[in-house]
Amino acid sequence: MDRNNRGFGEEKRYGMRRKKRMNRLLNGAIAIVAVLILFFAITLLFTGDDQASEEEENQEQTTEQTETDEAETEEEMTAPEEEPETSESEEAPETAEESEPAAEEETSTTEEETNTTEEETNTQDDQVTDEAASTEEDGAAEQEEPSQEPSSDAAEQGEWEPVGTEQSGSFTPSFDSNSQNWAEMVTALSAATGLSEDEMTIYRLENGGSPTTAVGTVATSENRSTPYRVEMEFVEGEGWQPTNVEVLSSNPY
CATH class of the missing domain: 1.20.5 (Single alpha-helices involved in coiled-coils or other helix-helix interfaces)
Structure with a gap:
C-alpha cells in the first residue's frame, strides 16, 4: 500500500x-x-x-x-490700365517753339563744322600736292644726277671714227708705254671719253681678247671713283676705233 x-x-x-x-x-x-x-x-x-x-x-x-x-x-485682372500720357502732348507746342532756335543753332554749328572740314580737306590736298611736287622734283633731281658725271658727246653718241695711224706694214700690237701703238691707243681713249690726254689718268690698258682689240680704264682726278671703261678695235690702215664706252659705278683699281 x-x-x-x-x-x-x-x-x-x-x-x-x-x-x-x-x-x-x-x-x-x-x-x-x-x-x-x-x-x-x-x-x-x-x-x-x-x-x-x-x-x-x-x-x-x-x-x-x-x-x-x-x-x-487676381493682380493681373485688377491692375489699373495705363492712362495715356497727355502731359507731354500738351507741352509739345511750347517745346517745338523752344526747339526752333536750338535747331537753328545746331544748323549753324553744322555749317561751321562743314566749312572747317572743307578747309582742313583743302589744306590736306594742298599739302599732298606740295609733297607730290617736291617728290617729283626730287625724282627729277635724282634722274639728273647721273648726267652730272663726266661724259662727252662722243660717249653719248656711241659712234666713233678711227683716230688714224702712222704705223705701216703688218700691225703688231704693243703695250709698251713708249711705243707708237700705245700713243695711238691713248688718242683713241681721249676721243671716246672727251678727256684731254694731259689730265687723263690711265688705270689699266690691256689686250681685249684678240691681237686687234684693247680695253682701257681711264678717269680724271674729279671722276676717279667712276672711271670710264673703253673698248676699241684696230682698223688696218685707219688706226684704233672706239667701239663701246661704259661708266663704272666704282673704280676697281
Whole structure:
C-alpha cells in the first residue's frame, strides 16, 4: 500500500515538473512573439508617420503654389490700365517753339563744322600736292644726277671714227708705254671719253681678247671713283676705233 502511494506521488511530481517546463517554453514563445509584434508595430508606426509628413509637405507646397498663382492672376485682372500720357502732348507746342532756335543753332554749328572740314580737306590736298611736287622734283633731281658725271658727246653718241695711224706694214700690237701703238691707243681713249690726254689718268690698258682689240680704264682726278671703261678695235690702215664706252659705278683699281 505504501509502495503504491509512493509510486503515485512520484508520478504526480514528475507530471507537475513537466507541466512547469511546458509553461516556461510557452511563456518564452509568447514573449518572443510579443516582442516581434511590438517591433513590427513600431516600425509600421514610424513609416506611416514619415509618409504622412511627406504627404503633408507636398500638400502644403501644392497649396502655397496654388495660392500664389491665384494671387498673381487676381493682380493681373485688377491692375489699373495705363492712362495715356497727355502731359507731354500738351507741352509739345511750347517745346517745338523752344526747339526752333536750338535747331537753328545746331544748323549753324553744322555749317561751321562743314566749312572747317572743307578747309582742313583743302589744306590736306594742298599739302599732298606740295609733297607730290617736291617728290617729283626730287625724282627729277635724282634722274639728273647721273648726267652730272663726266661724259662727252662722243660717249653719248656711241659712234666713233678711227683716230688714224702712222704705223705701216703688218700691225703688231704693243703695250709698251713708249711705243707708237700705245700713243695711238691713248688718242683713241681721249676721243671716246672727251678727256684731254694731259689730265687723263690711265688705270689699266690691256689686250681685249684678240691681237686687234684693247680695253682701257681711264678717269680724271674729279671722276676717279667712276672711271670710264673703253673698248676699241684696230682698223688696218685707219688706226684704233672706239667701239663701246661704259661708266663704272666704282673704280676697281
